[in-house]
Amino acid sequence: MNDLPYSHLVQVTDLPAHGLRLELVPDAATCAGLARFAGLLAVEDLKAQLHFAPEGATGVHVTGRVTATVRQTCGVTLEAFDAPLAEDIDVHFVPAGTYEPPKEEDDPVDPPDEIVDGRIDAGALVGEFLALGVDPYPRKPGAVFEPPAEDPGALSPFAALARLKDPE
Numbered sequence: 001m002n003d004l005p006y007s008h009l010v011q012v013t014d015l016p017a018h019g020l021r022l023e024l025v026p027d028a029a030t031c032a033g034l035a036r037f038a039g040l041l042a043v044e045d046l047k048a049q050l051h052f053a054p055e056g057a058t059g060v061h062v063t064g065r066v067t068a069t070v071r072q073t074c075g076v077t078l079e080a081f082d083a084p085l086a087e088d089i090d091v092h093f094v095p096a097g098t099y100e101p102p103k104e105e106d107d108p109v110d111p112p113d114e115i116v117d118g119r120i121d122a123g124a125l126v127g128e129f130l131a132l133g134v135d136p137y138p139r140k141p142g143a144v145f146e147p148p149a150e151d152p153g154a155l156s157p158f159a160a161l162a163r164l165k166d167p168e
Contacts, residue, residue: 005033008123010052012060012093012115019053024126035070038131041080042071048126050089059112060093060120066129074140081140087133093120 006026025047026034035043050064068085092112099111113120 004124004127006123009119022050024048044069064089072138076143085133087129
């Protein structure tokens with residue numbers, strides 16, 4: 001079904017009319033798999049609070065929040081550090097093959113996700129939003145990048161040519 005290391009299926013036909021509140025707290029092994037998936041050193045205290053609300057005749061609107069503490073490698077110091085992660089979820093689902101894009105192309109619309117075999121994988125949704133919330137350029141608090149001091153003349157391409165001409 002998917003290549004994410006976490007799965008928690010919600011049957012759409014079982015949703016009550018007022019919706020379903022769901023709290024997911026994956027175990028340590030699942031968090032380790034999600035860390036590998038998201039390119040992190042570790043994921044701790046992962047929690048997702050989701051609300052599944054029926055939308056129209058066959059759709060579902062999922063809202064909620066994913067929170068965790070993620071361990072990353074600082075891009076400046078190369079030291080490991082922990083950072084908080086919080087990502088809001090707001091996704092619309094429709095049965096597979098039923099979405100019809102609007103006729104007007106002026107305002108692009110994000111198409112809804114698909115309900116596959118009458119189910120929504122809440123675990124996959126949590127994994128995807130965890131990965132989306134990861135800082136691609138992590139920086140440990142207080143880390144400051146200081147470029148190496150160089151001679152301004154050495155940066156010139158003509159300086160490089162001059163070194164080729166006169167190796168001393």
